[in-house]
Amino acid sequence: MKSKIMLVDDEKDIVTFMRDSLEAEGYQILVAYNSEEALRQLPQQPDLIVLDIMMPGMDGYQLCEEIRQHVSCPILFVSARNTEHDRIKGLVVGGDDYIEKPFSLKELKTRIFAHLRREHRNSHKAYHRIHAKNLIIDTLAYEVFYQNEKLAFTYREFEIIKFLVMHPNQVFSKEQIYEQVWGIDSLGDSTTITEHIKKIRAKIQKYDPLSTYISTVWGVGYKWEG
Amino acid sequence: MKSKIMLVDDEKDIVTFMRDSLEAEGYQILVAYNSEEALRQLPQQPDLIVLDIMMPGMDGYQLCEEIRQHVSCPILFVSARNTEHDRIKGLVVGGDDYIEKPFSLKELKTRIFAHLRREHRNSHKAYHRIHAKNLIIDTLAYEVFYQNEKLAFTYREFEIIKFLVMHPNQVFSKEQIYEQVWGIDSLGDSTTITEHIKKIRAKIQKYDPLSTYISTVWGVGYKWEG
């Protein structure tokens, strides 16, 4: 979905300049030429706000404090005033970043992108999921799904799958797998790997009998088919 | 609760300088003098990371990319290299901010504060009341409801529920739960977690005998079913 960005600046040229280039990036743009307009448009719930500090009437700092009463999206200050004090004040009133004027378009875009990415990360947090053929491996929930069915793996089995899946198409010896999953200091027989691989294959095959997920490379080890 | 900040810089003087002043602010500090140390300490789940770019071995950019595989907390770059290109690269690899060296302590503190505030805003975004299957958990009022009936939980029990509920579908070891609920410095037996989990389950089961709310992942820990 398109992210919504609100631009607030009394200099129309600069607004136009920013809007054109951000629209070209695929963002949806809301424009306000002063603080009052900005507040009126808040209910449209922008995903990010770019704020000039020096504006007639309510200035950017005040506006920012006001906005923060209602909305928690990232706020980027843009200003020609760029002493340390200005930057700090911007952050204190609830801003998230401070870009000096004149700024390069590239830097503006990158910072906007970085902030939106962060928001996105936060909203999708805790879902570290790896897709592999018809399987989905959730490394935080310790779950593996085939379509919508949950496959039950034990701790060791899951750790082996996780390790292999994270390095697809790469062959690992039993010893390497053992070291990765059990830890360097523990010593044990490598046939236990064989056994676990067997169990894993059996469980997957029950749901997906046609594909091969873990293939054995004779004399070398095992690899995950990516 | 104290926020945990990890400082990564090969210049020990600078690290000490930052640590002292941040500890004075009440933050808990983790220190790493190179990227490898930083990665080793990642499991301690810092709330924010300050990263020098120029370090021997793996540099800050690479480290940042590596960290992003695992953790989504804010990452602040600190560097003497401060061309526009450097700043942009920092953001591209997954960073959230870029502070030029030499920096003022005040600006560092302010930026750290601003980022942590943002995280805080995100995590508490209007979710005082969390719905989970047939339960409603009010994290501010310390109350849990099933339909209209209030379930009575003790302090520790509630804190455990609250922590798990706020990270649904994510498995936590007993040690992790202990650390989150009791605090890092307190030491105790992890079997006490087992006992509390049992009590919690029993109380919930009394009202809702069919659903499973807390499931155990053998050899790993417990998780809240979301």
Add this chain to the structure above:
DNA sequence: ACGTTAAAAATAAAGATATTATAAAGAAGC
């Protein structure tokens, strides 16, 4: 090409180990 051989891997099942659940008593806090 074919069969032989030795090494490697797959299988099956029993034994050993480790983790979690339970119950109850003791300690700590209010």
Add this chain to the structure above:
DNA sequence: GCTTCTTTATAATATCTTTATTTTTAACGT
């Protein structure tokens, strides 16, 4: 004195490892 928390001991159970056996594979010589 009552509730809550922690510890201890025990029971139940899931998982892991080992062993023995069979099957597969690649290499070799004929």
